[in-house]
Amino acid sequence: METTIIPLVTDEQKQAEEIWRKSIPAQVFLNYFFAINYHIQEADDALGGLQHLPYFRAHQAELTEADVQAVTKLLHASWSTEYALRATAELGDEDYLRNALHWTFPQAYHTIMAGLQAFLYTAGVRSSNPSLIRREVGRLVVRNAYPRPISFYAAGAHGDFSIHRLPLAGYKAGLHIASKEIDAQAQIGQFLRTTRKLKAQATRQQVQANPNTALRSQKTGKVLDKWTAAHWQQITWRLGYTTIFDLLGRLRISQTSREIERFVEAEIDFKLFHHSLLNIVSYLNGIHETYVAKAMGLERYQQLVAELPKHLQNSFVQERLQTRVEPQLRDNEPTMRMAA
Numbered sequence: 001m002e003t004t005i006i007p008l009v010t011d012e013q014k015q016a017e018e019i020w021r022k023s024i025p026a027q028v029f030l031n032y033f034f035a036i037n038y039h040i041q042e043a044d045d046a047l048g049g050l051q052h053l054p055y056f057r058a059h060q061a062e063l064t065e066a067d068v069q070a071v072t073k074l075l076h077a078s079w080s081t082e083y084a085l086r087a088t089a090e091l092g093d094e095d096y097l098r099n100a101l102h103w104t105f106p107q108a109y110h111t112i113m114a115g116l117q118a119f120l121y122t123a124g125v126r127s128s129n130p131s132l133i134r135r136e137v138g139r140l141v142v143r144n145a146y147p148r149p150i151s152f153y154a155a156g157a158h159g160d161f162s163i164h165r166l167p168l169a170g171y172k173a174g175l176h177i178a179s180k181e182i183d184a185q186a187q188i189g190q191f192l193r194t195t196r197k198l199k200a201q202a203t204r205q206q207v208q209a210n211p212n213t214a215l216r217s218q219k220t221g222k223v224l225d226k227w228t229a230a231h232w233q234q235i236t237w238r239l240g241y242t243t244i245f246d247l248l249g250r251l252r253i254s255q256t257s258r259e260i261e262r263f264v265e266a267e268i269d270f271k272l273f274h275h276s277l278l279n280i281v282s283y284l285n286g287i288h289e290t291y292v293a294k295a296m297g298l299e300r301y302q303q304l305v306a307e308l309p310k311h312l313q314n315s316f317v318q319e320r321l322q323t324r325v326e327p328q329l330r331d332n333e334p335t336m337r338m339a340a
Contacts, residue, residue, distance in 0.1 A: 026266035027175065029250075030273050035178045035187035036244065037276040040149040040283055042181050049147030050290055051328045056145070061122040061295035070126075071118050071292060072304055078114035078288075079308070079317050081107050082281055086316065089274045097270040101263050105251040108277045112248055115288035122295035134249075138241035146287065154192040154242040158200040158232040163189050177272075188247075195250060196242040203238050248280075282316065286324040293321075298329045 050056045063071070085107040088100045097104075116137060117128065125136045140146065141153050142164075152166040163169040168182045169189025178184040204227065208214045214223045215231055224231065293301035305321050 023266035023268055024175070026263045026268050029263070030268050030276075031173075031175070031177060031187050032191040032247070033276045033280065034272065035184040035191070036150075036247070037279045038178045038184040039181070039188060040280065042184070043149040044147070044283075049149070050287060053144055053147070055140075055143060056291070056294070059123070059291055059294050061124075063122070063296065067121070068296060068300070071121050071296070074114050074118035074121065075289070075292065075304070076309075078111050078118065078285060079312055079315075081111035081114065082285060082316065083311060085111060085281065086278065089278055092271070094270055097274055098264055101270075102260060104274065104277070105260070108281055109248055109251040111281055112245075112284050115285045116245070119288040119291045122292055134245065135240045137245050138243050141243040141245075142241055150244045150284070150287075152188065152192070152244070154196045157229065157236040158197060158204075159229055160232075161193050161196055163192055166192075191247055192242055195246050196239065199239055199242065199246065200232065200235070203235055204232075207235055207238070244284075282320070286320045289317075289320060290325045290328055293325045293329055298326065301325070 061067075085104055088097070088104055088107075091097075113133070117133065120126075120133065120136060123136075123140075125133070127133065138153065141151055144151060148165070152164060152169075154161050154163050156162045166185050166189055168185035169192070171182055171186040171189075173186040173190040174183060176183070178187060208223055208225075211223075215227075215234060216223055289301075296304070302321065305317055308315075308317060
C-alpha cells in the first residue's frame with residue numbers, strides 16, 4: 001500500500017506567508033503613523049498644550065492687509081486639501097481606501113505643509129522653498145514652539161544619531177501595532193533614525209556629486225568613495241534636525257513608484273491607516289491655525305472662518321476653531337498690529 005504524504009506546509013499557507021512577507025514594509029509604515037497618533041493621544045492635554053509654551057505666548061506679528069490675504073490663501077489651500085482627504089476617508093470602502101493611497105499620501109503631506117507655511121509666514125519666514133521650510137520648522141521644534149507630543153527630534157551624524165524628548169525611543173520596535181506608550185515611542189524612534197539615515201545618505205550623494213563640495217582624499221585628491229565617522233560628521237550641519245515634519249515627508253510617494261504599489265498590494269488595515277493620518281493632520285493643522293489666529297487676532301480669524309467657501313462652511317475648520325483655537329485665545333488680546 002502506498003503511504004499518503006501530507007505536506008507540512010500547504011499551498012494556501014505558503015501563499016499566506018508570501019502575502020504577509022510582502023506586507024511587512026507597509027505594515028511597518030502603518031505602525032509608524034499609528035504610533036505617532038497613539039503618542040499624540042497619550043501625551044496631549046485637552047487644549048493641545050500650546051498655552052503653556054513661552055514661544056506661543058510671545059508669538060505676534062505685524063501684518064498688512066496683503067499679508068492677511070497671503071496667509072488666508074495658504075490656509076484655504078490647507079483646508080481644501082484636508083477636505084479632499086476627509087472625503088476619501090468617509091467613503092470608507094476598504095478596497096477604495098487601498099487604491100486611494102496614490103493621492104491620500106500626498107494630500108496628507110500637502111495639507112500640513114500649507115498650514116505650516118501659513119504659520120511660518122506670521123513668524124517672518126515667507127518662502128515656499130522646501131529646504132528652507134524644513135530647516136526653519138526644525139529649529140522651531142527644538143525651540144519648543146510645538147507641544148510635547150510632537151516636540152521630539154533626532155540629531156547627530158550618521159551612525160551616531162541621538163533622539164530627544166522621546167525617553168523610551170531606545171527600546172526595540174516590534175512588528176505589531178502599538179498597544180503601550182513604550183511600543184509607540186520605540187516605533188517613532190526607529191522611524192526618526194531610518195528617516196535621518198536616508199537623509200544623510202542622500203546628502204552625501206549630493207555633496208559628492210558636486211566637484212566643488214565633494215570630500216576628497218588628502219593623499220590623492222580624488223573624490224572619496226569610502227567614508228569614516230569623521231567624514232559623516234563633516235556633513236551633519238547640512239542635515240538640520242529630523243522632526244515629525246521629515247517623517248510626514250515620507251508620505252510624498254510618486255504615483256508611478258514601485259513603493260506605492262507595495263502598499264496597494266499589502267494586506268494591512270487601510271481604514272486604521274487613514275484614521276491615524278487624519279488625526280495627525282487635524283492635530284498639526286489645529287496648532288498652526290491657533291498660531292495664525294493669535295498673530296492675526298481672534299476676531300479677524302473668526303471673520304475669515306465665517307467667510308469660507310461653501311464646501312468648508314460648518315466643517316472641521318469651524319469645529320477646530322471652537323474646540324482648539326478659541327479656548328486658547330479667548331482670554332488673550334489680539335496681537336496683530338496692522339502695518340501701514
